[in-house]
Amino acid sequence: MTVVVVGGGIVGMAAAYSLAERGREVVCCEKGSLGSGSTERSAGGIRTQFSTRVNVRLSLASIAVWESFEAEFGVDIEYRRSGYLFLAREEATVEDFAANVAMQQEEGVDSELLTPEEAREHCPELDPSPFRAATYCPTDGFADPHLALQGYSQAAAEAGVEVRTKTPVTDVHRDGDGRVTGVETPDGAIDADYVVNAAGPWAGGLNELAGVDLPVAPKRRQVAVVDPETPVPESTPLTIDLDTGSYFRPEREGAALVGGHFGGDDPEVDPDRFSASADTDWTVEAVEHAAAYASYFGPETRIKNGWAGLYAVTPDHHPIVEEVAPGYLVAIGFSGHGFQHAPATGRLVADLVVDGETDLVPLDALSADRFERGETHDERNVA
Numbered sequence: 001m002t003v004v005v006v007g008g009g010i011v012g013m014a015a016a017y018s019l020a021e022r023g024r025e026v027v028c029c030e031k032g033s034l035g036s037g038s039t040e041r042s043a044g045g046i047r048t049q050f051s052t053r054v055n056v057r058l059s060l061a062s063i064a065v066w067e068s069f070e071a072e073f074g075v076d077i078e079y080r081r082s083g084y085l086f087l088a089r090e091e092a093t094v095e096d097f098a099a100n101v102a103m104q105q106e107e108g109v110d111s112e113l114l115t116p117e118e119a120r121e122h123c124p125e126l127d128p129s130p131f132r133a134a135t136y137c138p139t140d141g142f143a144d145p146h147l148a149l150q151g152y153s154q155a156a157a158e159a160g161v162e163v164r165t166k167t168p169v170t171d172v173h174r175d176g177d178g179r180v181t182g183v184e185t186p187d188g189a190i191d192a193d194y195v196v197n198a199a200g201p202w203a204g205g206l207n208e209l210a211g212v213d214l215p216v217a218p219k220r221r222q223v224a225v226v227d228p229e230t231p232v233p234e235s236t237p238l239t240i241d242l243d244t245g246s247y248f249r250p251e252r253e254g255a256a257l258v259g260g261h262f263g264g265d266d267p268e269v270d271p272d273r274f275s276a277s278a279d280t281d282w283t284v285e286a287v288e289h290a291a292a293y294a295s296y297f298g299p300e301t302r303i304k305n306g307w308a309g310l311y312a313v314t315p316d317h318h319p320i321v322e323e324v325a326p327g328y329l330v331a332i333g334f335s336g337h338g339f340q341h342a343p344a345t346g347r348l349v350a351d352l353v354v355d356g357e358t359d360l361v362p363l364d365a366l367s368a369d370r371f372e373r374g375e376t377h378d379e380r381n382v383a
């Protein structure tokens, strides 16, 4: 049985690896080079502090893989666990935080609700005065997406996956009954029993070729690396001012990565035509936001570099992982969490292809028709 995986980002490679491990013949088609989509533009964050059970479970299943990644895949992904600290300004956010921590703890997560003063123990340069509450989990952290992709692609190749870079999928073939039979590429057709859409922000284009319409929108997001006036120690958590959307985390040698999406305007962009460098105005604004609550970012802060990439966003900020047409699976719409959730997603895709079901997470929360059923639960811990 042959499976074609479309997309050589972290989700496609994790899916290809898991499918090959379960005995499937896998061809992965990537239109550019591996990682050339969003994966290499990610901030690498890995956390359990989500607001929905399904996202927490995707995290726990994925973190089990990230923890043992070096032993299993032979690549050190520079996984650093300096925690995540969420900060609330609004009363409604405080209420969410209390509910989130209760749910996370039920799922076995080591998170806690803190006062802003207590949060300073983890982030000493934090100004607690604008905030009403915080949540913290010491085992959250981040890793290097490039190294993680390298680990998955090496393991996939060893497991027998045929990786074809510079190979765009230009059509999806279906038979008279509507079942997918393969894909078209400039080098010719590839017959397949299953096709997996792991095309990240380009997912909509492939869905169109397959005759499927799903609500996934590419949205531009930016990050910048700065040399703060006061170096940010590596022990500092990834700190998120949730009500403004601003966040920062330590980089190496005192540098910091700052990010966030500010203001209401959030247009869908063309994934083939967007500016991949960070805007100067946005960078200044991102540093100002961080400076408003963390005194690391005084006036002597210098901007080193920055970039922009794309989130593939669904209306409830959860992915769609499902066989949406006979033989056609999607693993798309990760809404800014696709790096960290790739290991669990790879397993999910393999379970769906091989067994037609999974016990990893409840699938209705990731199904395409949840939007029509009106049964969505928004993920609120989104930066």
Ligand SMILES: Cc1cc2nc3c(=O)[nH]c(=O)nc-3n(C[C@H](O)[C@H](O)[C@H](O)COP(=O)(O)OP(=O)(O)OC[C@H]3O[C@@H](n4cnc5c(N)ncnc54)[C@H](O)[C@@H]3O)c2cc1C
Pocket (backbone or CB within 6 Å): 006, 007, 008, 009, 010, 011, 012, 013, 029, 030, 031, 032, 033, 034, 035, 036, 037, 038, 039, 040, 041, 042, 043, 044, 045, 046, 167, 168, 169, 170, 198, 199, 200, 201, 202, 203, 206, 221, 222, 223, 308, 309, 310, 311, 312, 331, 332, 334, 335, 336, 337, 338, 339, 340, 341
């Ligand atoms: C600034 C920024 C910060 C982020 N920070 C985090 C974070 O801290 N933590 C986290 O978990 N996530 C983060 N993300 C999100 C994360 O990067 C994505 O969710 C993840 O990389 C998605 O992986 P993917 O494999 O689905 O998509 P991609 O990496 O985009 O891969 C899709 C691939 O498909 C290929 N492709 C598309 N169409 C075709 C076709 N027709 N034929 C062949 N190939 C095709 C593309 O070339 C691309 O390489 C961030 C994203 C951005 C932009």
